[in-house]
Amino acid sequence: MRIISTNIGERREIFWKNKTVNTGIFKFPVDEPIFLDKEEVRGDEISDRKNHGGINQAIYGYSLKHYEYWKNLYPNLAWSFGMFGENLTIDDLEETNIHVGDTFKVGETVLEATLQRNPCYKLGIRFNDMKIVKQLWNTTKCGVYFKVLQTGFVNVNDSFELIKSCPENATIADLLIRRKKEKAI
Structure with missing residues (x-):
């Protein structure tokens, strides 16, 4: 796996269901390395600290391979990396193969896989279609x-080097399936 794009977002106010809401989901590629800190990407907006950011959700990665699937469903969108609110667009990030606790050396950092992303209405706003959720x-x-175990800079083309594998743990996809059942979606 390697980084295809590093993405940062600024705070944006949106009008949703008769109220103003702040969001950082509108992320776009940047041309310089980004600093992965313990609870966030330095300079990236996290408006909803209850559901994003923090120790276990400091960095969000999304797979380039998934983009083709979504582009077929949403061909009229102005596509760019960061569409899913991800900080790192990664060439071949496969949730069915990554286990909780798997640890990677990436650029100057060490990252540990922790959780799945539970989609919310802000993704629907980004796509201008609530069906995406x-x-x-x-x-x-x-x-x-x-989770960021070692802070530092990462950049486009940095590789994910697996330094600890935890096949005894659930995969990220397993976590999403469990969460979906809990929510009965």
Whole structure:
């Protein structure tokens, strides 16, 4: 696996259901290395600290391979990396193969896979179509949250070197399936 794009978002106010909401889901590629800190990407907006950011959700990665699937469903969108709110667009990030606790050396950092991304209404706002939320729940293409064990810079083309494998743990896809059953979506 390697980084295809590093993505940052600024705070954006949106009008949703008769109220103003802040979001950082509108992320776009940047041309310089980004610093992965213990609870966030430095300079990246996290408006909803209850559901994003923090130790176990510091970095969000999404797979380039998943983009083709979604582009077929949403061909009229102005596509760019960061569409899913990810900090790292990764060439071949496969949630069915990554286990909780799997640890990677990436650039100057060490990252540990922790959680699945549970899609919310802000993804629907980004796509200008609320159907995307349920559609994502009905796949295993949720992306991966990472904990930052060693802070530092990462850049485009940095590789993910597996330094610890935890096949005894659930996969990220397994977590999404369990969460979906809990929510009865």
